[in-house]
Amino acid sequence: MLRPWALMAALACAAATPALAEDTLGRIASAGELRLGHREKSLPFSYKDATSGKVQGYTVDICLQIFEEIKKELKRPDLKLTYLLVDGKNRITDVKNNVVDLECGGTANTAARQKEIAFSHHIFVASSAFLVKKTSGIKTLDDLQGKKIAVQGKTTNENLLKANERTFARKFNYVPVDSTLDAVNALAKGEADAAFADDAGIWIPLTRLGKSMDDYQFLEKRLSVEPYSIGLRREDPKFKELVDRVTRRMIQNGELTALYK
Template identity: 35%
Template sequence: MKKKLSVLFATLTLAATGAHAADTLAKIAQSGKITLSYRESSVPFSYLNGPSQPIGFSVELSNAVVDAVKKKLNKPNLEVAWMPVTSQNRIPLISNGTVDLECGSTTNNSARGKEVSFAINHFYTGTRLLVKKSSKIKDYADLAKKTVASTTGTTNAQVMRKYNNDKGLDMDIVLAKDHADAFLLVESDRAVAFAMDDILLFGLMSNAKTPSDFEVVGESLQVEPYACMLAKDDTAFKKVVDDTIIGLMKSGEFEKMYNKWFLSPIAPKNTPLGLPMSQQLRDNIKAPSDKPAT
């Protein structure tokens, strides 16, 4: 009887501690390969600078994690594969193990935390509007009965739907495949505004054919943290990712990376975004947190 009880207790303990959770490090060690994701138009976090050449702030975070994994597994020649993802497929590709790490422009929130795990937050942003200056749109009230673009699979689309319903604005909200496609809807006058994280709007605007035609308007509807995504309850891999980002923050390297991508001229047009670090991010560097948005 005692033996049966001890076996039952061990089984319950294993289940409670995530015995069936993903073990990304073991998978990487066995395959000799780590798979990272990139976004095609999330400037300046993760975007393409030429065919299949991802660059950006989040790409550099990913590369730092790769260096840490190589050291931990003693695999200096670890193969690194890059896979493009969209707002819509990024979570499924992490959940099913196709992608090991997603560092792009992904909001860390409680709903997503039921499907994936998030590393330490590395940016804070909020939903605002990109419009043509000629539209005279200055705030959300000006969008009544007009066509507004956002991107499929984003928290911004959810925020705009709720705001539309709460305020009775009767907007026609259309969802594009990715941020570049949503921007094109405004550029081609098929939508009067693009609702998205303000930093991504500034990035897209800086790379437009005529940046001076556009502006970002409206107050932030909410402030949300960005963080890298990994498999749910994979505590060992999360520790490697967290330790890497915290190490960059504590050494001052994180701020150098920030200044490079948010204050200095960046590809492809060699123009700066000119966005100083927010107080929320400075606070997070002092006391690193993976706290999600609600």
């Protein structure tokens, strides 16, 4: 027989359990919507078209496939899709804090981030690269000593630059930007001597800015190789199984390759 204080504690725990234990699929079914976190200018992975206002990109297309799978799983063809803007500073915390159900940007799946959120299967592999003008005379990282480098703040790329400075006693001058598009634009306008970003996201901004790819080049040295994944909350095995089911199928049947082309 429970004592009065123990009974009260048990009732309190029981009352709290549903809110704490509600999984993502349960929340989606209850609310009638999937909340998809997207980036504003993370081309070609996740961005909002300036003309149409449409959210699109490689990762977004994958997340739309996951959305269709969720509708089938829940037998809810009426589910609503809500797009929520995230950025490099809040994308991880918005997943953790239940603001978005899926983070569909261009996000590196790192060991540090795995401590905070879960990730899908890898959907892309990129390397962190320096883009410079061919006329700059910059060939190596030593040539960047004291130079201005445009890099997105609070990202793995910024951390890589700082680690390189410490390891090799180099000093870079940072030009903080909000996106790869802004980094490339800073380079093109002469506000930076190099743009440092994931290589996969650099060429499309160049084209969008009306610049010729023939005038730019990557330095041979890369600071990392980073797999990209879709972010979701931890300790939700049912939802992760669904997400992995979709990404695994798309990998196996060649849809991912076709999407990026």
